[in-house]
Amino acid sequence: MTTAYADEPSPEPLHEWRRRGFTIAEARRWIDDGFSIGNAERWRGSGVYTAADARSWRTAGATPYTVDLWLRAGMTPRDAVRWREMGYSPEEAADRHLAGERPHPRGLLWRLLHRGEPPGGAFADEERSHSMRELLRAGIPAGRARAYVEAGWTGAAGVEWAERDIEAGQAQVFEALGLSAREAGRVLASGQDAISLMTEFWRAGVPIDEVADWRAAGFTGEEAARLRAEGTGVEQAKVLRALTDGDEP
Structure with a gap:
């Protein structure tokens, strides 16, 4: 059964898929999940090589242009969904996953401070993700970097302090x-x-x-x-x- 998506064009003929490097079996699976050749190629170019995986990532809210962030963090589509359900932005979810955290609900204080904001949409999330990346990029161990982000340090401001292993x-x-x-x-x-x-x-x-x-x-x-x-x-x-x-x- 072919799954139709309003934003996807009708799948190309099988011979066209074969000409573009897909086997008949692969082509049928991509077609059944509603992917065009171009979209299937974009998913494969992003590191998602099967129709089943692409379908899972699409369900998780990823696109061929955004999935790389999660793949580099070693996340699965299930991980992405769970982090999103807990209210984390894609960038923060990737940072926390890299730091060894498991998806968990926001703390009470965070929820009080950000009540009324859409999940994952707070500016604080973007800033915290940026801060985490700055610290990790500077070679700060993930656990220490996370502590600095949780304490409210922003950008590269905490790098020198963290480098000296100051709590x-x-x-x-x-x-x-x-x-x-x-x-x-x-x-x-x-x-x-x-x-x-x-x-x-x-x-x-x-x-x-x-x-x-x-x-x-x-x-x-x-x-x-x-x-x-x-x-x-x-x-x-x-x-x-x-x-x-x-x-x-």
Whole structure:
């Protein structure tokens, strides 16, 4: 039985299929599934070599022009359908599949933030997919890259932090305090994390917007507070910070 599709022309005669490199059996299968020679050739040129597979991919929403993204990620048509049903864009589904994830529902927070948006159509999805690709392209391991994307890092902004193996949440705090990835690495190497750093300076009474300059210059919260009380301003700490910034991590 031949399946007819409104957007497909009538299949060409069998001899034309044979002339284009198809066997009679192959031609009949493509024809039965409603494919023209041109469309069958496009599917085969995209890496989908049988009518059954092309039919499955078509059902999953792919075309000969878009299926390559999913094929390169090692996905099956069933995978594509499941990711789409969970609300993921094709790009994000491919990124997550490559990272070893299995299709899973969006978290409650994501659903609350994106309620009313069509599944897979949120701009955030496009941005997250782009960010994931940037991190993977930079050689960041998939698990770490995924953590950065989930934490809200966009584009290539998280690459330097991820390269230093700084946990994504800590990286956000360090960045909010005004430290660079290299400076944050030094803080962590000293045995202090982002939260304890922020708490130390807060308890010492040092303004939050001065933390990065004092800490990067090598001062503790207590030392910074004492120097401030003695009249030493943050400008001097900035000078020391600039000199320190040229040192190796």
